[in-house]
Amino acid sequence: MSTQFQIARLGAQGDGVADTPNGPVFIPFALAGEKVTAAREKDRAMLIAVLEESPLRIHPVCRHFTDCGGCALQHLEAQAYLDWKRDKVVQALKSRGIETDVAATVACASHSRRRAIFSVRRTESGMLLGYNRALSHQIIDIEECPIIEPEIERALPMLRQLAALLCKTAQPFHMTVTYTASGLDVAAQDGGKLEDKARMLVSAFAIREGLARVAADGEIIVEPKKPVVLFGNVSVAPPSGGFLQAVASAEEVMAGLVGEHLKKSKKVLDLFAGAGAFALRLAANSEVHAVEGDAAALAALDRGFRFASGLKRVTVEKRDLFRRPITYKELAAFDGLVFDPPRAGAEDQCKQIAKSEVPLVAAVSCNPTTLARDLRILIDGGYRLKSVTPVDQFLWSAHVEAVALLEKPKKRR
Numbered sequence: 001m002s003t004q005f006q007i008a009r010l011g012a013q014g015d016g017v018a019d020t021p022n023g024p025v026f027i028p029f030a031l032a033g034e035k036v037t038a039a040r041e042k043d044r045a046m047l048i049a050v051l052e053e054s055p056l057r058i059h060p061v062c063r064h065f066t067d068c069g070g071c072a073l074q075h076l077e078a079q080a081y082l083d084w085k086r087d088k089v090v091q092a093l094k095s096r097g098i099e100t101d102v103a104a105t106v107a108c109a110s111h112s113r114r115r116a117i118f119s120v121r122r123t124e125s126g127m128l129l130g131y132n133r134a135l136s137h138q139i140i141d142i143e144e145c146p147i148i149e150p151e152i153e154r155a156l157p158m159l160r161q162l163a164a165l166l167c168k169t170a171q172p173f174h175m176t177v178t179y180t181a182s183g184l185d186v187a188a189q190d191g192g193k194l195e196d197k198a199r200m201l202v203s204a205f206a207i208r209e210g211l212a213r214v215a216a217d218g219e220i221i222v223e224p225k226k227p228v229v230l231f232g233n234v235s236v237a238p239p240s241g242g243f244l245q246a247v248a249s250a251e252e253v254m255a256g257l258v259g260e261h262l263k264k265s266k267k268v269l270d271l272f273a274g275a276g277a278f279a280l281r282l283a284a285n286s287e288v289h290a291v292e293g294d295a296a297a298l299a300a301l302d303r304g305f306r307f308a309s310g311l312k313r314v315t316v317e318k319r320d321l322f323r324r325p326i327t328y329k330e331l332a333a334f335d336g337l338v339f340d341p342p343r344a345g346a347e348d349q350c351k352q353i354a355k356s357e358v359p360l361v362a363a364v365s366c367n368p369t370t371l372a373r374d375l376r377i378l379i380d381g382g383y384r385l386k387s388v389t390p391v392d393q394f395l396w397s398a399h400v401e402a403v404a405l406l407e408k409p410k411k412r413r
Contacts, residue, residue, distance in 0.1 A: 002037045002048050005030075010084055013398045014072030018045075028134065029066055029075060031057055056080045061110070061146050068142060069134035071396040082107060082392060085400040089390045092368035096376040098385065105390040105400070110146045111153070112247045113395070114179040114229075120163045120191070121172040127160045129175070139172060147395050149179040158209055159186070165202050166216060168192025176241050178227065183212035185227040187241035191216055215240035231255075232281040234311070236304035239296035243274050250393035254403050255281045257389055258338050258362040261405045262286065265336025265360055271321055271349060272341045276301035276314075278364075283311040286336065293320045325349040331356035338362040345370025347377065354381025357411070363404040366393075371402055383408045 005018035007030045016030025027038050027045045035052040038045035050057070060066075060074035073081055082105040090102050119139045121128045130142035145153055155177075163175060169192035178185040186206075194202065194216055203222040206214045212227040213220060218240065226237045229244065232255070238244055245251035258278055262268055265286050270279040273290035275297045282288050283305065292298045298316050305314040319326075321341075325348045331337070337358045339346050343366055353361060354377050361383060365371035379385060383406040391401040 002039050003045070004051070005036050005038055005045065007032055007034045007036060010076075012088065014084075028072070031076060062144060064130075064140060064142050064144070067133060068131045068140040069136070070131040070145070070147065072134075072398055074396045078107075081396075085392055086390050088398075088400055089368045089371075089388060089402050092372040093375070093388070095369075096372040098372060098375060098379065100385050100388060103387060103389040105392050106250070106253050108247055108250060108392040108395045110395065111148065111150050112249060113147045114149050114152075114248055115244050115246050116145070116148045116152055116177050118159070118175045118177065119172055120167065120175050120188075122164070122167050122170065127163045127167065129156065129160045129163055137172065151179050152177055152184065155184060162186065162202070162205060162209075162211075162214070163188075163191075165198065165205055166191045166194070166214075168194060168198065178238070178244060180212055180227040180229050180238075181235075182225040182228045183210055185213045185238075185240065186211060186215070187218075188214075188216045189241070194221070213240060231275075231277050231304065232284065234276070234280040234283075234304050234308045236275055236280065236300055238275045238300050239294075242294065242297050242300070245277055245393065247393050250391050250401065251277055253391055254364055254401065257403045257405065258282070258364065259285070261362050261386075262336040262338065262360055265334075267334050268336040268338065269326065269331070269334040269358075271326065271337065271339035271346070273298070273301060273316075274340070276304055278338050278340065279314060280304055280308070280311070282338070283314045285312070287312045288314045289317065289334070290314060291317045291319050291321060291326065293318065293322075321346065321349050325352050328352045328355035331358050334358055336360045336362075338364065340364035341370075343367040343370065345374050347374060350374040350377040351381075354378050354383070357408065359408055359410065361406045361408075363406065364401070365404070366399060366401050368400060368402060371404065375404055375406075378406055381408075 007016035011017045015026040018025045031054040033054045037048045056077040065074045086105045128139045128141045130140045166188045173190040176187045212225045213223040268286045270290045273292040279288045279290040386405045388404045393401045
């Protein structure tokens with residue numbers, strides 16, 4: 001049964017929100033100011049028709065939009081979309097009592113994501129390869145994707161063939177595909193055990209198609225060419241399936257903000273350093289100590305430094321910063337710091353930073369809620385928030401990155 005709704009605003013996940021006597025109703029693909037009909041089920045509803053369109057509604061660029069769960073807001077005008085992302089950061093900060101100017105959101109171009117995680121399943125008619133429908137395990141088979149690098153998009157038919165060779169299970173599995181300077185790097189997860197014959201077929205296929213590397217469940221099957229990404233001017237071979245900023249241009253923007261803030265620091269600490277996206281750029285100007293819990297990522301960072309030239313000293317330390325944060329006493333050795341934690345943020349680590357006298361701190365986050373919490377800790381510890389810049393790394397999604405820059409005045413003696 002359909003019901004008419006008046007959409008009051010966009011929710012945090014990009015759904016239209018209608019206020020009703022029984023509470024808010026979330027309607028995907030509806031925009032603020034629109035009158036719509038939708039089929040309601042508890043606090044969610046499926047859009048049936050738009051009766052009165054918002055002037056900000058535009059035609060989506062992808063044929064799979066509304067079916068595929070990868071994008072939430074292709075139908076919203078570009079500037080309004082960027083303003084909405086900025087407001088997500090503003091509201092998260094306000095929730096922690098932080099009133100500050102937030103810069104305009106740095107835009108992300110289409111066809112720029114160098115890393116995609118596809119859902120894959122074998123069916124009677126062939127291989128499904130795509131993304132899950134929103135709030136569902138159903139895989140939407142895709143023929144195009146305006147988000148990913150063109151090299152990945154063009155490779156979709158080839159990736160289906162590779163998936164067929166890797167698939168040894170009736171269950172859905174995942175393939176992470178990364179565009180690198182030396183070719184596509186493919187990592188399958190939970191595709192089933194590969195016997196020797198299957199490995200030989202995968203290896204021959206990868207060589208024939210010019211793939212850089214193929215791995216399954218963390219084990220490299222074949223690596224004809226070492227996958228390479230650039231962090232500034234430094235070449236790094238990231239571990240298979242490891243974390244990598246999704247968009248190279250967004251990474252450059254974030255690294256530029258961090259580097260400018262810490263340019264006068266002689267000794268910098270990079271926490272949650274990954275494979276070195278910040279550390280290896282900062283090393284052009286400062287000594288860097290990089291701390292990371294993932295051994296493979298840290299090894300890639302260290303190799304990148306050792307084969308580079310013109311960098312100041314970079315040291316590495318494997319350490320679980322959630323279990324054992326760097327203490328405020330250890331922080332006394334540094335005059336600059338950057339941290340880029342997972343979505344959970346860095347609460348315990350920030351409590352130590354807040355007690356320290358590190359004069360310059362850069363906080364990078366993919367979660368405005370935990371960023372606001374962590375910034376509140378630092379501000380309460382005497383830090384002054386200089387700037388916050390949202391970065392739209394995940395185009396047309398509800399996710400937004402942000403870079404916050406802080407400084408602590410020297411204590412008067």
